[in-house]
Each structure stands twice: as C-alpha cells, then as structure tokens.
Amino acid sequence: MSDKLNKLDRAGLFRTRLRNAMADADITQSALARAIGTDRSTLSQALSDTATRLPGAHIAASCAQALGVSSDWLLGLSDRPEQADTLSSMGLTLTAASRAMIDEKIFAWHQEAAGYKIRHAPTRLPDMLKTDAMLVWEYGPHLGRTTTQAINASRDRLDWMRSSQSDYEIAIPIFELESFAAGVGYYRDLPVALRRQQMQNLRDLCASLYPRLRIYVFDARKLYAAPITIFGPLLAAIYTGGHYIAFRDRDRVETLTLDFDELVRQAEFTARDVPSYLDGLGKLIT
Numbered sequence: 001m002s003d004k005l006n007k008l009d010r011a012g013l014f015r016t017r018l019r020n021a022m023a024d025a026d027i028t029q030s031a032l033a034r035a036i037g038t039d040r041s042t043l044s045q046a047l048s049d050t051a052t053r054l055p056g057a058h059i060a061a062s063c064a065q066a067l068g069v070s071s072d073w074l075l076g077l078s079d080r081p082e083q084a085d086t087l088s089s090m091g092l093t094l095t096a097a098s099r100a101m102i103d104e105k106i107f108a109w110h111q112e113a114a115g116y117k118i119r120h121a122p123t124r125l126p127d128m129l130k131t132d133a134m135l136v137w138e139y140g141p142h143l144g145r146t147t148t149q150a151i152n153a154s155r156d157r158l159d160w161m162r163s164s165q166s167d168y169e170i171a172i173p174i175f176e177l178e179s180f181a182a183g184v185g186y187y188r189d190l191p192v193a194l195r196r197q198q199m200q201n202l203r204d205l206c207a208s209l210y211p212r213l214r215i216y217v218f219d220a221r222k223l224y225a226a227p228i229t230i231f232g233p234l235l236a237a238i239y240t241g242g243h244y245i246a247f248r249d250r251d252r253v254e255t256l257t258l259d260f261d262e263l264v265r266q267a268e269f270t271a272r273d274v275p276s277y278l279d280g281l282g283k284l285i286t
Helices: 002-025 029-036 040-047 057-067 084-091 104-112 132-139 147-163 174-182 192-209 250-265 274-282
Strands: 092-096 118-121 168-173 213-218 228-231 235-239 243-247
Touching: 002 040, 002 057, 029 040, 029 057, 040 057, 104 147, 104 228, 104 235, 104 243, 118 250, 132 147, 132 192, 168 174, 168 250, 174 192, 174 213, 174 274, 192 213, 192 274, 213 250, 213 274, 228 250, 235 250, 243 250
Parallel strands: 118 168, 168 213
Antiparallel strands: 092 243, 118 228, 228 235, 235 243
C-alpha cells in the first residue's frame, strides 16, 4: 500500500514539476510535444491529474532535455532542477582575487553567509585584525590599490563581523606569529614599534571579541592548511594568490570544513589561550 502511495505521490510531483518547468520556459504542450518528437495526447496524458503512473523514461528524459532541467528532478529523485553540466559548473568556479580584503567578491560571500560560522586560514595575519600602520606598511608598495582603500575595507570587515550573527574561527600557524614577533622573513623590514603595536592590537581583539572571534594557533610541522575561507555550508574558497577557487557543492565544502576543524582540534593554543600566548610573544619583540 505504501509503495502504491509512493508511486502516486511521485507521479503527482512529476506533473507539478513538469508544469512549472514549462511555465518557466514559456512553452505550450503542443510546442513541447513537437520538441520531444511525440504527439500532444501523450504529453496531455502525462500531465493529467488522473494519471497514476510516471511516463516512460524516454518521455521524461526528452522533456528534461527540452526544458533544460534534470531528469532526476522531474522524477522526484533530486531537489536540484539543474542539469549535470550546469551543476558541475556551479560546483567549482575560478574568480580573480585582490591581494588585500578590498576584494568585493569575498565580502559578498561573507554577507551571503551571515548567520553561519565562517572559518578562515589566512596567508598572513588577517587584514581585518591589522592596525592602520600595519596596512600602510604592507600595501603601500602594492600597485593599483591605495592604502586608504585597504584600511577602509579592513575596517568594514571588522565592523561586519562585530554586527553580524556569524561566528568567526581563524587558524594561524605558530611560525607565522613567531616570524612576525622576531621581524624575520616576510616581516624583516617591519619596525619594532609597529610590531609591538600590532601584537597588542591582535591580543586585544582576541580578548574583546571572544567568543564571536576565536583564533587557534597550530603547528604547521604537524598539520598543513592552504589559504582558505569556508562560509558555513554554502561555499569554500581557496586562495591561490591571483584567484579564488570556489566550491559550492556540499560534499567538497563539508570535506574542507572537516580539514579546518582538524586544525582547531589539534591547535597548540586554543582560543582561550591565545591572548596569553600573544602576551608572551609581545615580550620577545626587541
């Protein structure tokens, strides 16, 4: 009996979805019948409210192809109407990226994910947690962008985080913070006074914005993290330097989320520990 009901329900869902797809495509029964190479009565029977069976696979597949939807969706086997090639192109996109958080694309992704947890493994210290002086030092030599733009964009992101309902988790490797404190590598020309100011600012934000903002410090010798931002269950964007590789399909977003969560679980310093850890690093800046 339940099997019979399932068949009835599925037939009804097929009719509803076929009608909706025809309305979206602005196509009549006669025109669709011609497009799929069948007579109008066959299509009328498939759309009849008295029909208790699904049409043949050939009719369903032909209708789906003509209307630009997937057969699985018409038959109630999927909730996504897009065809496989469309879903594939939606699942992975390549978007040009700015070096700083001036990029409006990534800000739009932040806003789209409002209310969801955002996970971020940055390439350097997160822009929105930098002082104005730090941004001037970092983006001053960067052609095509003004430091004022970088400063304003970073402030906008920080203000957004404070006012939104999204939690923010950031995972930073130990060597990045220790290199910053020591003024070596990427930070070799950064003045002592500026490093002290930036370290204090980072420490204060960690403490004042907790638990909305949670920073975790991990050992890159044990774990590796590509530069990535994960916007709840909606999107994961990997930063390549010149582009974002963005994934929207659920399985890959979930896989990358699990990778990030492993950084959190194995962090050498948890969000509660980070302010004290930064205090200790600050004393080493000379």
